[in-house]
Amino acid sequence: MFKRRAKKFLKANFEDLFFFYSYLKTKLFYVVIFSFFVSLLDALSLSMFIPLFEVASQTAKSTDNKLSHYFISFLEFIHLEATINSVLLLMVFFFVLKATFRYVDVYYRNLVNSYFVKMIRIELLNMISNVKYSKFITTDLGTIQNSLTTEVVNVNNAYTHYISVIQNSIFIVVYISMSFWVNSKFTIIIIVGGLISKVLFQKFYSNSKTLSFSVAKKNNILASLLMQQVNNFKYLKSTATMPIYSKKLEESIVNIENDQLKIGKISARILSVREPIVILFLAIAIFIQVNVIEGSLSSVLPSLLFFYRAFNSLMSVQLSWTAFLKYVGSVEHIVTFKADLNSEAESIKGYDFKGFTKEIKFDAVTFGYQNEDKVLDNISYAIHKNKTIAIVGKSGSGKTTFVNLISGLLVPNQGDILIDNVSIKNYNINSYRSKIGLISQETVVFNDTLFNNVTFWSEKNEKTLEKFRSVIEKVDLLEFLERSNAKEDIMLGDNGVVMSGGQRQRLSIARELFKDTEILILDEATSALDSQTEKLIQESIDRIKGSLTIIIIAHRLSTIKSADTILLLKKGQIHAEGNFQDLVKNSPVFSKMVALQEI
The missing domain is CATH 1.20.1560.10 (ABC transporter type 1, transmembrane domain)
Known part of the structure; x- marks a missing residue:
């Protein structure tokens, strides 16, 4: 006492x-x-x-x-x-x-x-x-x-x-x-x-x-x-x-x-x-x-x-x-x-995530920020492995919240997210996120070499150099690499000032491929690019389609024509789903969006 x-x-x-x-x-x-x-x-x-x-x-x-x-x-x-x-x-x-x-x-x-x-x-x-x-x-x-x-x-x-x-x-x-x-x-x-x-x-x-x-x-x-x-x-x-x-x-x-x-x-x-x-x-x-x-x-x-x-x-x-x-x-x-x-510390306890074999499933998921209306309301949907899913809808429909829930940045207020029928809560969240790649409109380029930007400061040896060159070829950056005397050691400057917008986006894709990403999220990745550059990025994405699970948020509908499934969100719910042709035929809302963009 x-x-x-x-x-x-x-x-x-x-x-x-x-x-x-x-x-x-x-x-x-x-x-x-x-x-x-x-x-x-x-x-x-x-x-x-x-x-x-x-x-x-x-x-x-x-x-x-x-x-x-x-x-x-x-x-x-x-x-x-x-x-x-x-x-x-x-x-x-x-x-x-x-x-x-x-x-x-x-x-x-x-x-x-x-x-x-x-x-x-x-x-x-x-x-x-x-x-x-x-x-x-x-x-x-x-x-x-x-x-x-x-x-x-x-x-x-x-x-x-x-x-x-x-x-x-x-x-x-x-x-x-x-x-x-x-x-x-x-x-x-x-x-x-x-x-x-x-x-x-x-x-x-x-x-x-x-x-x-x-x-x-x-x-x-x-x-x-x-x-x-x-x-x-x-x-x-x-x-x-x-x-x-x-x-x-x-x-x-x-x-x-x-x-x-x-x-x-x-x-x-x-x-x-x-x-x-x-x-x-x-x-x-x-x-x-x-x-x-x-x-x-x-x-x-x-x-x-x-x-x-x-x-x-x-x-x-x-x-x-x-x-x-x-x-x-x-x-x-x-x-x-x-x-x-x-x-407000995040809990990172749980099993190491080794990857998934079947699906990531939203099980009656509801989410809303404090003192605000629901952003997503009772969503149930399964994303199958190595499929390309596109998410479209008006601003505020819940698109970004949807992918933030997938990456574990947000936690559902109700319901759960299941990975091969195991709750995401059971996994060490960092080990799970290590399998996720994110490419957004604001590209992440560090003031360092091309090699360090792609490999995230991995040790430079024969094995990493070979893998580095392989992903550079996949995203069509080989010409940029070869024309520099410094090769992979070229300094990219603040925010990648020596690269064009399209090259920066392809660099972002290369980085995610290098770390053996299983889930690639593209959040308005091409919205700030011109049509020609957007086409080059789309070709890079098409080359890796089927080898990993791709989730695309896009306002430009031309970038998602080849997606396996498109989800149309409206007021926090899945209003329609299907491939591009199906939605044009069956969804008046989606058909109107296509018409407005003259696709």
């Missing part, structure tokens, strides 16, 4: 520490341990100056300074005489040892920082990769980009300042402990001063934290606006609406910088009063020691030395805490973003 309550208390009051610990584990403890040894050795190194001065003035044995007495006793224990040389030797030893630990401390902290950023980014990338498609399409892309870039850097800054708080707190504890060991009354006076200073800065901390949350939210908005500007650049430029949109961006930037300026103002206030507060409390402590307690000034010299360092560390704690609060909003953002992604 006590352990559970203690853990609950720690999580409630040190949730940021728990966040860092969740990534760093024992590494965080090593950072603390190194900091402790650095602070201890620093205190011991500084403490050597008092005995050094007293030995030099030959007053070490007569002084009332406890530190000098302890030092002389230590020298006698190791059989050394209390001389300037012995004090200097011991002082050098402590400073060298401190320097060694300082090096290890700084180097290890840099290693941990690098590890921390790496682990956060890898975790976020994996979570984004595993999120459900239905969640991804409703997530603001600006939030995703901002989380992986700006917010991760901010979280690392938060960690750096948080560790600085811990390290300086350790310094304070060590210095105060040394001071208490030497002069307990003087130490208590200084501790009271430290507590008062903490209260003075509490309002600054609260304001910084509020502004930090505001900056994190506004960074998401700015990232979203920037991505929309890039995606819609052509429209904004050609319609002279760019200045209006740019003004929105400027307003977003100004709002962020105004909050950053306020945070900077708070940091400046803390920094400006840091030194006066240190001197003020030390002066008060000395006044009380000499005039109230009536102690000697020499008896408090070691404590003054320790507490001057302790107060500097206290001010560093306050500055680091203020800096941490500047980024704490980013920590909260990452925590919330992770929880959001995790709640």
Whole structure:
């Protein structure tokens, strides 16, 4: 019970520490341990100056300074005489040892920082990769980009300042402990001063934290606006609406910088009063020691030395805490973003999919997005292996949803999808998707070589090169390959800039053939192409017809004349089915569509 309550208390009051610990584990403890040894050795190194001065003035044995007495006793224990040389030797030893630990401390902290950023980014990338498609399409892309870039850097800054708080707190504890060991009354006076200073800065901390949350939210908005500007650049430029949109961006930037300026103002206030507060409390402590307690000034010299360092560390704690609060909003953002992604994570458990032999069957499938009407309503239909199925219908009739259900991107609200009478839910969804090829209107071409685009970065050897060339021939890209001096290593540029639209589409087909696709989905693959290029793509598809299951979504009916079966969707249901000639004869709706396109 006590352990559970203690853990609950720690999580409630040190949730940021728990966040860092969740990534760093024992590494965080090593950072603390190194900091402790650095602070201890620093205190011991500084403490050597008092005995050094007293030995030099030959007053070490007569002084009332406890530190000098302890030092002389230590020298006698190791059989050394209390001389300037012995004090200097011991002082050098402590400073060298401190320097060694300082090096290890700084180097290890840099290693941990690098590890921390790496682990956060890898975790976020994996979570984004595993999120459900239905969640991804409703997530603001600006939030995703901002989380992986700006917010991760901010979280690392938060960690750096948080560790600085811990390290300086350790310094304070060590210095105060040394001071208490030497002069307990003087130490208590200084501790009271430290507590008062903490209260003075509490309002600054609260304001910084509020502004930090505001900056994190506004960074998401700015990232979203920037991505929309890039995606819609052509429209904004050609319609002279760019200045209006740019003004929105400027307003977003100004709002962020105004909050950053306020945070900077708070940091400046803390920094400006840091030194006066240190001197003020030390002066008060000395006044009380000499005039109230009536102690000697020499008896408090070691404590003054320790507490001057302790107060500097206290001010560093306050500055680091203020800096941490500047980024704490980013920590909260990452925590919330992770929880959001995790709640919509896709399950990939199940049997490995080895392929199917008979059919993919829609069994009374109904699907609709949240708070919307049904997109597909009670669909039952079997797609037989190695057949070519075309799906047509007006926009909004459910064509894309149909193929998204086949690929497992969406899950039916009712009914099931069966593969050889086994539910798709029983399979590892990634192993199933590895057998699916997708070619859409927006071709996927990476800024890399032709070989890597087709083989998806497979190892280049005799076997892969032979297979690469085989699929290149099937999709009629051999001429493009041969006319380049670089051959398969030709760089395609951003979005395949060196290729025509038709060549990019044929490249997409080649990629799916290379990975031994069983199901090939073409989603409006030729709608942006001219008639001649469309014909070449159609010829490429005809060459592979019968060797795999092909599902085609098309507005241009000329591309589906040779399909084995055409499904006409209307209001989420199969309104008619059959081959091209049958539908022209038996379906007035399809016949009208053919007439309008003059086929």
